[in-house]
Amino acid sequence: MRHIFKASGSLLLLLLVIVFGSAESALAADYSKVSYEIADRSEATRGTSMRRGLQEVIVRLMGVREPGQYPAVRDMLRKPERFIQQYQYHSALADQGGDEVLQILMVFDVQAISRVLQEAQLPLWSGARAxxxxxxxxxxxxxxxxxxxxxxxxxxxxxxxxxxxxxxxxxxxxxxxxxxxxxxxxxxxxxxxxxxxxxxxxxxxxxxxxxxxxxxxxxxxxxxxxxxxxxxxxxxxxxxxxxxxxxxxxxxxxxxxxxxxxxxLSVAGEITDMSVRMRIEGINQVANYARVIQYLTGLQSVQDVQINALIGDRLELILILQEGINSLEEEIALGTLLDVVSGQEALWYRLRP
Incomplete structure (x- = not known):
């Protein structure tokens, strides 16, 4: 279930510290690391391992067993090295003893991968997993x-x-x-x-x-x-x-x-008639995050705010509306917190400095 915020004061700030301070690091820690046993250190073996590793990270992020069905994922897999943050080789004893086995350990850039997937409007399995x-x-x-x-x-x-x-x-x-x-x-x-x-x-x-x-x-x-x-x-x-x-x-x-x-699941287009997707750039501090959530939950046209994803400094939300989208845009235009980002789709904003 997505988290719905209608809190204020210290409780909200505590929640934001937990979410903002740990969500991305937990995501990277849980999903970014992959290791495989390999036969040698050749470029071909390394390339194969990187493709396999990138696909595994995408599976973790999407919850889809065969992500290669999507053209955007196939494009990513053609050059997996773009998403590698670091890799190293490691020798270890086999589980049952005996000869050493060679392993390649890779760390992928989860934020960059998520950004490409979302830009392609692919489904990300967001939120905490029990x-x-x-x-x-x-x-x-x-x-x-x-x-x-x-x-x-x-x-x-x-x-x-x-x-x-x-x-x-x-x-x-x-x-x-x-x-x-x-x-x-x-x-x-x-x-x-x-x-x-x-x-x-x-x-x-x-x-x-x-x-x-x-x-x-x-x-x-x-x-x-x-x-x-x-x-x-x-x-x-x-x-x-x-x-x-x-x-x-x-x-x-x-x-x-x-x-x-x-x-x-959070997928572009899987939104009810009274729900809209909003993107806000410039969210790079806990205080900014808190200001935005408190501001939106206080708008007359907004019933609930659902946090969908945090990608880099861009916050993505689902707003449950009490009134139409025009009322929402008018309320935001009258305020001093958010500016419209030109050249983007509707409800794409940037936080004012």
Whole structure:
């Protein structure tokens, strides 16, 4: 859900400090870094890794599994080095020991990438993303178990890597003595979601994902599902896939991302009849940010202000109007805070110094 601001005074300023001071840095920290194992340090290998890394960052920002369907993204992928802030090589031991493996670590310019995507009117998955609490029962044929936060590292880390590449974070239950008393393997396997929902209350502000996977004894394939999801108050289910473990887990994570994204997506054109999109340049300080929000929420023609994105020094908002757009423009013209930016679309302003 987008945040709606109708606050004032110290509370608003505190919120703005949190949002302004941490939103962009958190975005960059979470979504900008990518690393891969590579065969060598050749230019061709580096170029391939940069294209792959840029696509992964775009997936995180958009919440779309195949962003290459968009022409603007294909253009970006032709010269991924434009969006690289830094890269370096690193040698590390393989997970299972043995020989060293070569890795390339890359940091991408998330603000520049977001700017290009928004200028192309592509959908960005904006706003804070809740952690996902995963209740998963596994049947390997000769062993049955629940995945907890400190057990069965291989499956857990595989799911973590998939989630990270999609821009989300997973939590696994502690499965301490209290949870062992309340939740048994068959509760998760059988999809008794009410029990799981009650047990999940200790993990505040999380999306709940619950389901099962098992290994088919006939062909040794993994079979996933059914899965249950609760995103805020929205409960839904889905069937799983069949095949190798990686694609089976990817399928459920991709579907979860799609459903989470649908609740928070900000796309140009996805605006109600009484809503308009506004862009304001020159927002480079917390104080400026506060002035703009307080000013807009005080206008007679404005019912609510929804913060959509902050790209560089440009603030993008969705305004819910009580009156028409003409009334809004007239009110702003009478004020002394905002100037119209010529040559741009409607409701594009610059903050006066």
């Amino acid at each position: 952690n996902i609490l995963v209740w998963m029962a596994v049947d390997e044929g000769d062993a049955r178990y629940l995945i907890a936060n400190n057990t069965h590292r291989e499956v857990r880390e595989l799911m973590d890597r998939i989630a990270q590449s999609r821009g989300i974070s997973l939590l696994f239950p502690l499965y301490d003595l209290q949870e062992q008393k309340d939740i048994q393997f068959m509760d998760v396997w059988g999809g008794f979601f009410d029990y799981l929902k009650t047990a999940s209350a200790r993990y505040a502000d999380t999306v709940i994902l619950a389901g099962r996977i098992y290994k088919n004894r006939l062909d040794n394939d993994w079979v996933g599902g059914p899965w249950s999801m609760q995103i805020e108050d929205d409960y839904s289910t889905m069937e799983g896939g069949k095949g190798a473990l990686l694609p089976v887990l990817e399928q459920v994570i991709d579907e979860l991302v799609t459903r989470m994204r649908q609740q928070t």
